[in-house]
Amino acid sequence: MGARPLRTVVAVVAAITTSALSLAGAGVASAATSSHGSTPAAAARSGQVNIVDKDATAATKSLFSYLSTTRGKQVLFGAQHTTDNGITFTSTGPTETRSDVLGAVGDYPAIFGFDTLILEGGEGPGVAGKSLMENVAPFRADIQMAHRLGGIPEISAHMENFATGKNFTDPTGETVSHILPGGDKNAAFNSYLDAIAAVANTSTDAQGNVIPMIFRPFHENTGNWFWWGAGRATTGEYKELYRYAVEYLRDTRHVHNLLYAFSPNASFAGDQARYLATYPGDPWVDILGYDAYEYNNDPDNSDAYVASVVTDLAMVSRTADSHNKIAAFTEFGRNGARTIQPSGNKSLQFFTALLNGIKADPDARRIAYMLTWANFGPGEVYQIYVPNAAYTDADGVAQPANELLPDFQAFYADPYTAFARDIPADALTQTGLIATPATATLRVVSPADGVRITDPTTTVRVKATVNPPASVSFTAGDDPTPHPLTLGADGYWQATWAIGAGNLTNASSRIDVTATYPDGGAMTTAANVILGAAPTLANGVVDTFEGYGDNAALQGAYTFNNTTSSDLTLDTSAASEGKNGVSFAYDFSAKDYQGFGRAFTPAQDWSGFDQIQAHLVPDGSNQKLVLQFDAGGATFEAYPSLAVTTPLDLAIPFTDFQDKAGTHPAPTAEQLKTVSQFYVYLNKTDSYTGPGSIGLDDIHAGLSTTPPGPTVIAVPTSPVWTDTCGPNNNGSFSGYSNTEQYTWKVTDHSTLNGKVGITVTARPGYTFPDGARTRWTRTQDNTRCAASITATTTDQSCTTAGTPVPGSLTLAKTGIRSAYVYIGPKTGTKAGDLSALAPGQYLVIATAEDGSAFTTVPDGWKPSPTRDADGNVVKVSRVLTIAAAGC
Helix, strand or coil: CCHHHCCCCCCCCCEHHHHCCCCCCCCCCCCCCCCCCCCCCCCCCCEECCCCCCCCCCHHHHHHHHHCCCCCCCCEEEEECCCCCCCCCCCCCCCCCCHHHHHHHCCCCCCCEECCCHHHCCCCCCCCCCCCCCHHHHHCCCCCCCCHHCEEEEEEEECCCCCCCHHHHHHCCHHHHHCCCCCCCCCHHHHHHHHHHHHHHECCCCCCCCCCCECCCCCCCCCCCCCCCCCCCHHHHHHHHHHHHHHHHHHHHHCCCCCEEECCCCCCCCCHHHHHHHCCCCCHEHHHHEEECCCCCCCCCHHHHHHHHHHHHHHHHHHHCCCCEEEEEEEEEEEEHCCCCCCCCCCHHHHHHHHHHHHCCCCCCCCCCEEEEEECCCCCEEEECCCCCCCCCCCCCCCCCCHHHHHHHHHCCCCCCCCCHCCCCCCCCCCCCCCCCCCEEEEEEEECCCCEEEEEEEEEEEEECCCCCEEEEEEEEEEEEEEEEEECCCCCEEEEEEHHHCCCCCCEEEEEEEEEEECCCCEEEEEEECCCCCCCCCEEECCCCCCCCCCHHHHHHCCEECHHHHHHHEEHHHHHHCEEEEEEEECCCCCEEEEEEEEEEECCCCCCEEEEEEEEEECCCEEEEEEEECCCCCEEEECCCCCCCCCCEEEEEEHCEEEEECCCCCCCCHHHHEEEEEEEEEEECCCCCCCEEEEEEEEECCCCCCCCEEEEEECCCCCCCEEECCCCCCCEEEECEEEEEEEEEEEEEECCCCCEEEEEEECEEEECCCCCCCCEEEEEECHHHHHHHHEECCCCCCCCCCCEEEEEEEEEEEEEEEEEEEEEECCEEECCCCCCCEEEEEEEEEEEECEEEECCCCCCCCCCCCCCCCCCEEEEEEEEEECCCCC
């Protein structure tokens, strides 16, 4: 775009009417009175755009082109819920569109951020208690308003946890495996995507054209705080989740006005390989993004944060260049202890310091936009991201401007930032743009890469796009036998993989897929999986590192932060007892810390322990070792020394652990009842000279004194298994009961082909012999129960007294949920007393109960044409006649 004059911040009051910012034209345009001017979209007016949706609308392709060509010339500023939430929202004028950004600088943001929580009623303008589809209308109105105000809509997604029924903050339940194809919650996930599709497909401009927008699902996946995040889904599952959402919206729901953004969480220390580790791939991503917030409130300036961000944004921009995609700073701001407060803030030049750091780097400056979060405002937690102007609160009291406001106004005045008025009039109307041809792909959808398989059989699903294969087959492990897959109506090639119980050894295996094409060509792909359940560990045990068949199985059990999984390996030389310990390698040449850890689901209770014990093999490097666990919502840390090389058996009292937030000196007994995760970190110190490694083994919570050993008792007699027919019946165990020595627990795994497990657990003070069997599992075939019904009628007869005796109807029912009798051959008045019926015809309609079906239709009965999902007869009818008395 070239240089333009330094902008002047427009003086505004809290109430600015929308008419003052009316925009010309049907699409995004600039106000005639704007001091920013209207600059044509830069660079290529024709040519190809490497866009995900090859059928994207012309305006969507134009948006892709505009965001691509503005890179390096300006950076668009975005804010979340800018017109829905704010500090200064105190007046309610009928023509007023409120925005803290508008109040601060007299302009709207260029990017208007929204979230799918609107659909759930968790954020305005959505309404709590209404259905997803009922909240489509207010969501659509928000997007249309953003478009009218000159902004580009962006939608992030904090989706509910489909497995647990809780919200996005609940990371438990292995949700991703439940919602991908073949999962029991796939339909619920599709319904959520249907609502997003409804928003996109009905958000139209004044001319009836759908408004192009950015969709950013499953963000910050490199963190572990969402159900789609690290440690909650494997890398392969995350990729398939993202790809599935794109393909469902684009191909199934025919949404063609979205650009798709990928945005893992900081930091990467400029490491492109780690950034791309969860990248779904070019066919599914338009915008390569990155989220990074400043949390540390110790320094007076933001230099460390800015330096880290610039390093990563430079890497993201270079990566976007190499993929012909768009780079963006998808979320930024100040969080946690660093959250912007009404006063008393440090780093009062946060916005300009960040902008100047980005501008100074030739790669980092090539981000298309940077978006900060919402001003949810005063409340239980004070949370704002855009400094507010002076305003009058709801009580009529004048409130001062936030002390960071002058810096934000300077950020606005910088010619390199772009707000709504800076978006050129032709940003959505460029013509002659052609989508790059789609590339044929082949991938294993399930089991996704890195998934752990615990059943002796599983379904292999493969997706081929663009170029339909003539045939697809797979081989497993070292067995060269090809297994053919069949193309299903859902577009997936599928086959059953008979793994065998004997192969579930907690070791890795590989699925190799080959697709052959009509022209004789072929494509191959593969997925690495882990066969068998993870080792079962007692309460308080983080890991003994035994029971892993190989490094892949070990690495699949952990989440990695600022490092790669290959840095953690099994190591016999680090073992304190048993066969294995682990080696954790570090390299701080391009990073300051790295770590690994695991979540406990459910949380563990460590209240009966008083210390952390572990075997440590230090390397004499004197780097900072951090043992960290979360308990009761707080994070606690201890710092064993790495100054020596002699192996150590650590015993660190809980009283030596420090609360990372500084609110508690050590974990309380109440907090220790809910330990949710444990991490090991290595931090770089001034004594760093080069890469190294440490050894660890047998990490667990323990006691400083050894309590008396438990009494060894015999395992009780195994329970009796009774198979039960029906898809909703999973058989049952019997012949067991709790005693003072042990308790029983039955686990219904109804989503796993009717598998039921039962476990016997010794009570405190008792234990079973080592290696004794304490868990039993049974699987039944889920064959439906046979429903049956018979009907017997007694005709009316007369008596010697001349008074007719009514006829009767008797029903014998097995597996029947309901049987209704109506007077007449068609549904009419329901009959009353079946033992006293007048002469005539009676219609009987019988419906099988859940889990049952009419495997054989009784003679004389008519099956209903309406069947269940599996095609079974579940309803029959019959007309019966009761004759008149023959006296």
